[in-house]
Amino acid sequence: MSDDLPEDQPTVNRRSALGAGAAALGGAALGAGLTAAAACADTTPSTLPSASEVDANLNRSTHLFHLTAASPDRFDGGTLQGAHEQNFPVLAGQNGAAYFVRLEPGGIREPHWHPTAWELNYHISGTAKWTLLGTHPDGSYRTDVFEAHAGDLVFAPQGFFHYFENARTDAPLELLIVFNTSAPETSDDIGLLAAMNSMPRDVTASVLGVPVSALAAIPTEIKPVVITTRH
Template identity: 65%
Template sequence: MAGLAATGGTAGAGAPTPPRTGQPGHLFHLAATEPNNFDGGWLRGANEQNFPVLAGQQGSVYLAHLDPGGIREPHWHPTAWELNYIVSGTAKWTILGTHPDGEYHNDVFTAERGDLVFAPTGLFHYFENASTTEPLDVLIVFNTSTAEPDDDIGIVGSLNAIPRDVLAASFGVPESAFAQVPQRIEPVVITRRR
């Protein structure tokens, strides 16, 4: 049915036109969408803003492309979990869990083509391209219909929202330790190693 349009059409010569459902189109051309470009790669997505059939469905999907050396900014989602499918390449992952026993639990691992990675709601996580020569492509499914990164709290914004003296006290270091950290930065989303 490669020729079938989102709102009806033909599936080929002589094929009948499927009936219209009265609903928004059910086909979305993810690869044809304009990517959001970042320093270390790009992000393409389908959400309720650009794929109306998702409105109220609590679902969205994104294709994250990380160039060699690319890093998805460390972040968490306060209202959504995410399921990540490695389409191509190799990813290094870190997921920081809670500490009910007094110890933080870091899950650090490598995921390869065909692997699934689940990041639970609210857990701090990130992934990076493990290769210095090959790109990484990850298909990400969220249980929210909002546009990414609208349900995303990144480490850069988080650290910039905290006064330097509070950061210093939290880390147990002099305030001067944070002197080189820029205080006003645009959202990062995807970056790269320098």
């Protein structure tokens, strides 16, 4: 799109911003979205945008985004194409983003959780195997494991640990995912690999009840995996 923002613009998750009033509507990413929509300088405003500025953005930004034509993020196992406030400025301050996900046979969405956003997953084609792990107020964990097919809708609550994979070996899996945040998905994503690498190996080994040597093969580089493939 002609009004895409630079990739180095900061992002801020504003899940509850509108409900909190004009004072909470700001943030670097929202300012960046408004700036791009108004074709102004690409610097972040020094003051928080007002509610009227957010409303004005809805009238001067394009309301159309060609999602499946967007430049994809390519991973080992699939692709991710997203519409969020950095590349679709009309979403700035609207608490919404959408992603088209394609997993090739063997593809896995890295186990992860979103600290400040829930997601709705509409299954377009293929078969997905899902696992969701929630909290345990009764003293026991509840793990929900199931398959989802074309036409199904899966809700992953905010903060729930979850993942899905392509359950078929002969066809891709395609989903449309909607988040209640305007920021890019990776700005509100904590993956399994990063989580394991945030702790010392001896601590992880103690929790798992295995020797430290058993963890030697785990990659030490902390980076988003997002989509991988079964080996």
